[in-house]
Amino acid sequence: MLAAWRRPRAILWTAVAVVALAFLIALEIAARGYGLPGPITNQAREVIFAPKSGPLLYAGMALMMVVLTWRQRFIAMGVAVGIDLVFFLVRWAVDAKMMFGNGALWVMLACVVIAVTRRTGRDRLLLLKGVGLGLLLVAGRKTGDTWLLITWKTRPTVLDQYVATADHALGNPSWVVGRMVNATGEVGAHVLDYVYIQLAVAAVVIALYQLRNVASEGRFPGHHLVRTFLVIGLLGPGIYMIYPVVGPIFAYGVHGEHWAVADIWPNTPPTITTPHVMPFDDKTPRNCMPSLHTAWATTIFIHSRKGPRLLRYAGTFWLIATLGATLGFGYHYGADIVAGVVFAYTIDAALRSFDRGWDRASIQLVAYGTTVFVLFLLSYRFLPMEMARHPWLFGPLLIGAMASVIYGYIRTAEPREPKPAPPTQKLEPQPEMV
Numbered sequence: 001m002l003a004a005w006r007r008p009r010a011i012l013w014t015a016v017a018v019v020a021l022a023f024l025i026a027l028e029i030a031a032r033g034y035g036l037p038g039p040i041t042n043q044a045r046e047v048i049f050a051p052k053s054g055p056l057l058y059a060g061m062a063l064m065m066v067v068l069t070w071r072q073r074f075i076a077m078g079v080a081v082g083i084d085l086v087f088f089l090v091r092w093a094v095d096a097k098m099m100f101g102n103g104a105l106w107v108m109l110a111c112v113v114i115a116v117t118r119r120t121g122r123d124r125l126l127l128l129k130g131v132g133l134g135l136l137l138v139a140g141r142k143t144g145d146t147w148l149l150i151t152w153k154t155r156p157t158v159l160d161q162y163v164a165t166a167d168h169a170l171g172n173p174s175w176v177v178g179r180m181v182n183a184t185g186e187v188g189a190h191v192l193d194y195v196y197i198q199l200a201v202a203a204v205v206i207a208l209y210q211l212r213n214v215a216s217e218g219r220f221p222g223h224h225l226v227r228t229f230l231v232i233g234l235l236g237p238g239i240y241m242i243y244p245v246v247g248p249i250f251a252y253g254v255h256g257e258h259w260a261v262a263d264i265w266p267n268t269p270p271t272i273t274t275p276h277v278m279p280f281d282d283k284t285p286r287n288c289m290p291s292l293h294t295a296w297a298t299t300i301f302i303h304s305r306k307g308p309r310l311l312r313y314a315g316t317f318w319l320i321a322t323l324g325a326t327l328g329f330g331y332h333y334g335a336d337i338v339a340g341v342v343f344a345y346t347i348d349a350a351l352r353s354f355d356r357g358w359d360r361a362s363i364q365l366v367a368y369g370t371t372v373f374v375l376f377l378l379s380y381r382f383l384p385m386e387m388a389r390h391p392w393l394f395g396p397l398l399i400g401a402m403a404s405v406i407y408g409y410i411r412t413a414e415p416r417e418p419k420p421a422p423p424t425q426k427l428e429p430q431p432e433m434v
Contacts, residue, residue, distance in 0.1 A: 023234075024139065027146045034153050039142035046105055050091065054101030056141055059204040060134035061104035063226065064111060066211040067130030080107045108134050126218060133226060137200065140233045147237035148285035155244040155286050159381065160251035161261065161275035163289065163333045166380045168272060168388035169395040173334035174248045174327045178266025181328030189329075195318060196325035199296055202318045203229050206303050209311060222355035225303040228348045229296060236292040236343070243377055244286030249330025251278070265330050272388045289377070291332045294340030295347075297322035302348055338402050339376045345409045346370055352413050365412045369405045376401070 028038030037045070042052075051057055061080060065073045083103030091098055108131050115127040167174070181188055195202075203225055210224045250256040253265035259280050264270065280286075297319045304315025326332040332340075346369030353362035376398070379387065387394040 024143065027143060027150075030150055031146050034149065036149060039139060039146045042142050042145070043139060046102065047109075048102070050097040050099035051101035051105070052099075053141065054099050054104075055198060055201050056138060057101035057104040059201050060137045061108055062134075062204055062208060063137060063211070064108050064130045064134030066133075066208065066214040067126050069215060076107050076111075079110075080104045083107075105138075122218065126214075129220060130214070133220075136230055137204070137226065140230055141200065144233055144237065147240070148287055151237070151240045151244060151286040152282055152284055155241065156279055156282070157277045158244045158246050158251065158280045158286055159275075159277060159289075160245050160247070161278055162384045163245055163335050163380050164248065164252065164270050165272060165275045165384035166387045166394075167333045167335050168269075169391045169398060170334035170338070171391070171395070172269040173337070174330055174332065175266045175269045177324060177327035178248075178330055181324065182266065192321055192325040192328060195321040196293065196329070199293060199300075199318070199322065200229075202314070203296065203300055206300055206307065206311065206315065209307050210303065223352050225299060227351055228299045228303075228344075231347050231351065232292060232295050232299065232344060235347070236290065236295065237287070239290060239377075240286050240288075243289040243381075245288035245333075245336070246280055246284050246286055247288045247331045247336075248333060250280070250284050253330055255330075256284075257281075272385070275384055288332050288336050289339060289380075290343045290373075291326055291336040291340035293322055293326050294332070294337045295344035298341050298344035299348060302344070335376070335380055335398075338398050339373060341402050342369055342373045342376065342405050345405050346373060349409050349413050361412045365405075365408045368408060372401045372405055 024039055028040045031038035031041075046052070046057070058080070061076070065076055068076060080103035083106050084100045087102045088098065088100065090096075111127060111131045115124050115131065119127055164172075181192065207225045207229075210221065214220055245251075246256070248265045250260065252261055252263075252270060254260075254263050256263075259278075261270070261278065301315045301319040304311050307315075323337060326337065327334065346366060349362065349369060350366045353359075353366065379394075383394075
């Protein structure tokens with residue numbers, strides 16, 4: 001029975017990998033059509049040239065190392081740091097852009113060679129899975145960058161006026177939190193900015209705890225944070241294409257320049273007037289609806305609940321700080337945040353059910369979360385004036401609908417957490433990495 005269940009799952013994940021590769025190639029072709037390098041080209045450049053994000057590459061390598069022994073981990077880290085030191089000296093000598101991370105990428109690529117040439121059977125597959133997990137995290141960032149390029153190239157108009165009008169039902173939280181962040185001065189802004197930028201690194205910390213036994217057990221757990229993280233990044237940008245929004249600091253702030261409705265963020269909330277589709281520039285990403293940063297931070301919070309107390313505190317802090325940054329920097333409206341939370345819980349519930357088996361309750365939860373999310377988008381687009389005029393009705397409805405999805409997740413998904421499975425048979429010793 002177990003073997004019969006695993007076989008179609010393996011076929012499905014193989015199909016997913018093929019589709020993901022085709023998707024990367026399609027994005028590369030699309031970016032080339034606009035005269036810019038795509039995700040594959042940008043990743044290949046980082047083998048030699050300065051990476052865009054060194055911490056992200058080392059975070060990817062950390063994910064890969066969950067399949068290694070401790071001795072192999074120390075060797076891999078030492079090699080990565082040594083390579084980066086060589087790159088640092090060369091760049092310093094020729095006065096090139098300084099950034100670390102090449103060493104981590106080299107080590108991950110070297111592990112692919114080791115897996116193919118020096119590993120066999122289940123050990124080879126495990127190492128390739130580890131490398132794939134690390135590279136997927138990095139590729140996800142490159143894919144996201146290309147998606148953002150496509151949004152501003154293909155969506156010349158945005159729907160910010162609709163979302164800003166609907167946001168009156170929530171009390172214009174971006175304007176409120178924006179003034180609060182300004183009041184904290186540079187210290188508060190720097191802390192929130194760091195949290196916002198290093199979201200992927202925080203996710204890796206939680207994932208490393210979840211995957212801490214991979215090397216000893218010889219297998220990955222069925223459901224973990226990285227899967228949800230990557231699926232959110234894969235599906236979210238597609239919604240950007242359907243619902244292009246740039247955010248209050250652009251549509252209502254100084255960053256929007258002459259394209260903005262007015263320079264009023266965060267000091268003066270917009271008045272309630274009939275919204276219209278508005279043209280915008282060709283350089284600002286339409287990446288607000290839903291807030292993927294909120295969805296990712298929510299996922300970190302969800303998966304930190306099973307960890308020790310310090311990890312739970314960290315997950316809570318990262319969620320609160322991310323909400324403060326997304327609203328306080330004017331990157332998102334409150335409506336984006338509410339939609340992002342529902343988006344995250346629905347996707348995580350679907351992936352949990354996929355791993356542990358679908359039943360009536362899990363199907364209903366995913367269908368309900370999807371329905372709530374779609375109704376949010378439709379209400380923001382077609383009922384913004386009613387929402388703004390009756391905040392006492394629509395505000396509680398929005399928060400209540402979001403809370404109902406969270407409650408359904410807690411009642412349906414969490415009680416189905418399986419007991420820890422016994423480890424598989426002990427792996428035979430393998431040659432150490434050199």
